[in-house]
Amino acid sequence: xxxxxxxxxxxxxxxxxxxxxxxxxxxxxxxxxxxxxxxxxxxxxxxxxxxxxxxxxxxxxxxxxxxxxxxxxxxxxxxxxxxxxxxxxxxxxxxxxxxxxxxxxxxxxxxxxxxxxxxxxxxxxxxxxxxxxxxxxxxxxxxxxxxxxxxxxxxxxxxxxxxxxxxxxxxxxxxxxxxxxxxxxxxxxxxxxxxxxxxxxxxxxxxxxxxxxxxxxxxxxxxxxxxxxxxxxxxxxxxxxxxxxxxxxxxxxxxxxxxxxxxxxxxxxxxxxxxxxxxxxxxxxxxxxxxxxxxxxxxxxxxxxxxxxxxxxxxxxxxxxxxxxxxxxxxxxxxxxxxxxxxxxxxxxxxxxxxxxxxxxxxxxxxxxxxxxxxxxxxxxxxxxxxxxxxxxxxxxxxxxxxxxxxxxxxxxxxxxxxxxxxx
Numbered sequence: 508x509x510x511x512x513x514x515x516x517x518x519x520x521x522x523x524x525x526x527x528x529x530x531x532x533x534x535x536x537x538x539x540x541x542x543x544x545x546x547x548x549x550x551x552x553x554x555x556x557x558x559x560x561x562x563x564x565x566x567x568x569x570x571x572x573x574x575x576x577x578x579x580x581x582x583x584x585x586x587x588x589x590x591x592x593x594x595x596x597x598x599x600x601x602x603x604x605x606x607x608x609x610x611x612x613x614x615x616x617x618x619x620x621x622x623x624x625x626x627x628x629x630x631x632x633x634x635x636x637x638x639x640x641x642x643x644x645x646x647x648x649x650x651x652x653x654x655x656x657x658x659x660x661x662x663x664x665x666x667x668x669x670x671x672x673x674x675x676x677x678x679x680x681x682x683x684x685x686x687x688x689x690x691x692x693x694x695x696x697x698x699x700x701x702x703x704x705x706x707x708x709x710x711x712x713x714x715x716x717x718x719x720x721x722x723x724x725x726x727x728x729x730x731x732x733x734x735x736x737x738x739x740x741x742x743x744x745x746x747x748x749x750x751x752x753x754x755x756x757x758x759x760x761x762x763x764x765x766x767x768x769x770x771x772x773x774x775x776x777x778x779x780x781x782x783x784x785x786x787x788x789x790x791x792x793x794x795x796x797x798x799x800x801x802x803x804x805x806x807x808x809x810x811x812x813x814x815x816x817x818x819x820x821x822x823x824x825x826x827x828x829x830x831x832x833x834x835x836x837x838x839x840x841x842x843x844x845x846x847x848x849x850x851x852x853x854x855x856x857x858x859x860x861x862x863x864x865x866x867x868x869x870x871x872x873x874x875x876x877x878x879x880x881x882x883x884x885x886x887x888x889x890x891x892x893x894x895x896x897x898x899x900x901x902x903x904x905x906x907x908x909x910x911x912x913x914x915x916x917x918x919x920x921x922x923x924x925x926x927x928x929x930x931x
Contacts, residue, residue, distance in 0.1 A: 627658025849881025
């Protein structure tokens with residue numbers, strides 16, 4: 508996948524113009540004021556370069572290339588190679604020949620005579636040329652040289668990251684050497700992100716998504732950090748879904764009740780996408796006796812057209828007949844909850860109201876459960892936060908979720924808080 512960079516690399520050249528002639532000073536020294544170096548170019552090379560320039564001025568690029576090849580065959584020194592590269596570079600720009608441009612830059616850089624103020628720029632463009640040609644080793648080497656010359660860290664590190672990713676490939680990403688190459692690519696991508704932010708630029712959300720993909724494929728621990736940043740950069744249901752699925756993978760022993768609260772977040776954020784998402788949601792609600800939510804999960808999947816045929820019918824048919832009686836019992840359950848010695852009946856009643864979408868009554872029951880005690884405070888606070896969030900009271904939802912203390916419940920609360928941070 509090609510990156511979308513926030514700015515294009517622009518090659519602004521300050522090279523020797525006009526016909527090439529032997530310099531007045533034969534010594535190989537750089538001008539103290541900077542710019543093109545003083546060169547001692549061989550007479551035969553000068554003659555071939557004059558022919559190349561004359562042909563290029565007439566837009567006869569085939570003849571220009573032939574003359575440049577002749578100059579290459581006669582080159583005897585680094586002075587010759589640098590000057591050939593300079594003319595070759597000018598010709599490549601006129602001819603719009605990217606392959607020649609890369610060749611010219613490499614020739615000039617390898618001569619060791621490139622002016623210091625152009626080393627970074629030339630290496631950066633050469634790195635990009637090598638990347639286009641899928642010469643990943645050369646692209647890495649040139650990009651590293653550009654970075655060492657402090658040239659446009661935001662752009663150079665993007666090229667470096669792509670080169671590492673290209674060299675890693677997509678097969679066996681979790682095995683070496685691909686894993687290590689992906690890790691180096693992620694380090695370069697992180698440097699590009701930091702440099703872009705430091706320059707006041709907007710980091711493309713795509714960069715974070717690429718980071719998630721590479722980190723996940725390589726099974727790198729920083730995948731959650733990349734997924735969190737991807738969601739913050741683009742708070743979509745799809746990006747939050749990735750973060751939630753990573754949480755589930757890293758916490759395979761969560762309870763059905765905990766998993767239900769995670770799937771509720773997927774539903775709230777629009778992250779339920781495929782049939783399996785809706786079926787998992789309905790199944791968790793069914794296993795915890797939240798009949799209203801079983802029906803809601805199946806209905807949503809059918810409405811989106813992803814639950815087709817008999818998909819979810821077993822869950823639906825089990826839950827639907829119980830809903831009327833369950834709803835009818837809630838008023839007496841509320842009365843029992845208020846008279847009970849502890850908050851267990853209140854918490855269970857709050858669960859039922861939450862499943863039916865009656866968020867105000869659910870929140871009232873969870874508050875009562877907290878007051879009476881004898882319940883799992885972290886679970887009750889999580890569900891109080893969910894009821895408040897789904898009811899539109901974001902401030903109260905955050906307060907409840909922030910009071911969740913430890914363990915898996917705290918991680919679930921943090922996921923909800925990540926979502927609520929994007930809400931007014």
